[in-house]
Amino acid sequence: MRVNFTVNGRPQQADDVWEGESLLYVLRERLGLPGSKNACEQGECGSCTVRLDGVPVCSCLVAAGQAEGREVVTVEGLAEYARLRARDSGDADGACGTSLDEAKGWRADGADAQTGEGAGLSPVQQAFIDAGAVQCGFCTPGLLVAADEMLERNPDPSDADIREALSGNLCRCTGYEKIMDAVRLAAARQSEGV
């Protein structure tokens, strides 16, 4: 079947989608957006977290057909999403968003991004780099999407708030402390308007 939906602000169309296929599979294998990671395929690990109509969900548990007509934001579009949010336009027209090619060509360019400005990273991505919250990196995309959504909802989170918001994202490298540092850093920068 064919599925039409919006990914990172751009309308997309996926063809020959099997009816039992997950949104995650469509994103990775049909649209060439491998930022959302495929690990447990049962909603345990959170590494496939995306925003579906603004709501963080495990894309492995969304049937592709359920995304028809919906808006999806993946980690590839997170910087743009955050930029638009910061601009607080709220009127993203068709020209906005991240194109597939741009998204595929996305690179975390930490060297140029020390200031956190204009380097194609969202504040939460920059904070993860600055705090050393990325080790093997597999869980990172899901954590970024989840953390970014929490900071949007709750700009001044307690440690308990952060832990709860990230409780659906497993990391086997860091022990979570650096991730906590990163989210605290992102929250602090956000409140200072950096």
Add this chain to the structure above:
Amino acid sequence: MDFLRPASWEEALAAKAEHPTAVPIAGGTDVMVEINFDHRRPDYLMDLTRIGELSAWEVGQDTVRLGASVPYATIMERLRPELPGLALASHTVASPQIRNRGGVGGNLGTASPAGDAHPALLAAGAEVEVESVRGSRRIPIDDFYTGVKRNALAPDELIRAVHIDKADGPQQYSKVGTRNAMVIAVCAFGLALHPGTRTVRTGIGSAAPTPIRARAAEDFLNAALEEGGFWDNGKIITPSVAKRFADLCAAACNPIDDVRGTASYRRHAVGVMARRTLTWTWESYRGAHRTTEGVA
């Protein structure tokens, strides 16, 4: 596989009548796991997320009509005063991502003995509104669970809503697992005080082939509370009464040994949770009782 996409409830009922084997999918948190792991290959997958009314709820005089697809996150955030037990249970479901998608309709449809909502529904008192092209009926929650992952639905029926009695007293929910997030219950316990009818209701999860009430324990406690005038005098529940209640709750279990825990551990833990939730709810009732007396 065919993907059915009904735009309305009536269309969904017609599709289910035509294809009784169609598997309804809403949050997908059970169904997609089975499909991803190749445990299930339904001929028809029927997406219910286009049907807006399933994600709506109405707070009535005595009950809340909860649409089958209202996500757990919404129950936690919006319905805590009316459905405190279910809100607590919802908070123990998996993770934010799962709570944003999953709802009580799916829990009932799957009817796993480990479903987190069941003990809260049993304790609060609820009816499941199901419908087919043949008509609509309400199934009392006590008659809904018929076996391991089996429920009272006919093949052509869909779950539309759950009518849950609004709390008329304190409610509590407790769940045993290895950590707070992302665990299937080793066992779970829900308890609701109903001062209006001077009764206590219970719900036990993951400790029998189906979610169950501990009826003998309820009968014992109801009689003991009545006999001692507890509802009126608001005294602390006698430890021997609480212990007997806990023992009877443990005795109501019919658990198995599995990877999550042994049968004897489950029985023990249910007894502990029964005593604790009774203490918590009763303290809360006594607090309210004293406040009311002070005002009078």
